[in-house]
């Protein structure tokens with residue numbers, strides 16, 4: 001897959017397969033193109049060339065709402081919450097893609113819509129409970145910490161009942177004990193809900209504990225693919241990181 005903005009090449013020839021049931025990692029130094037790649041998969045960017053297949057179906061260029069129907073959900077590096085709304089309302093945002101019918105029926109509030117909305121609320125509350133946030137369902141989002149905002153976004157993504165879940169830096173800004181909890185939660189989602197997970201993360205402990213395979217990106221290109229342990233000992237990967245640090249030190 002390639003992605004260009006004007007004359008700037010952001011991704012070039014990046015290609016990988018994720019097997020169902022895997023946790024797959026995307027790692028690499030700042031600016032390598034990881035979030036841009038996520039944006040291509042989730043329909044927020046349109047790749048300049050290439051192909052994105054979900055269960056064999058070409059989805060390149062599809063809009064996020066269409067991708068949700070293909071079973072794709074994602075979280076963002078900076079959770080996009082409605083801060084004045086409650087936690088439950090935030091989790092329900094976007095779940096309308098699971099309601100039967102279409103926008104006309106939803107706006108007319110048919111009995112079928114009302115029933116389905118009620119079922120979604122119950123499911124959202126169960127998800128919050130399962131992820132340790134049940135107590136916060138009716139609290140306004142702006143009263144809660146960054147870590148809890150990430151938890152809300154995670155529940156929101158799970159309410160879409162995804163088959164493929166993209167997590168963009170879920171551990172960023174979390175204290176150690178919450179990273180441990182996150183690892184257990186992602187494992188549970190993979191094992192109990194049969195969700196395939198692709199994760200962008202700088203936290204190498206989390207990547208090592210969770211992923212089956214990783215792709216390492218640098219300057220928009222794939223440096224290597226393998227296990228987290230292979231990536232950590234690969235001289236090209238070490239050089240990509242140390243090169244960046246050295247550049248940072250010199251600045």
Ligand SMILES: Nc1ncnc2c1ncn2[C@@H]1O[C@H](COP(=O)(O)OP(=O)(O)OP(=O)(O)O)[C@@H](O)[C@H]1O
Pocket residue numbers: 005008010028029030031032033034035036037
């Ligand atoms: N909309 C855009 N227009 C122009 N350039 C962009 C756009 N989006 C991303 N880029 C550029 O693409 C490159 C890769 O950025 P990206 O955020 O994907 O990297 P990243 O690996 O996710 O970095 P980080 O780890 O810091 O989040 C950067 O040089 C960035 O400036």
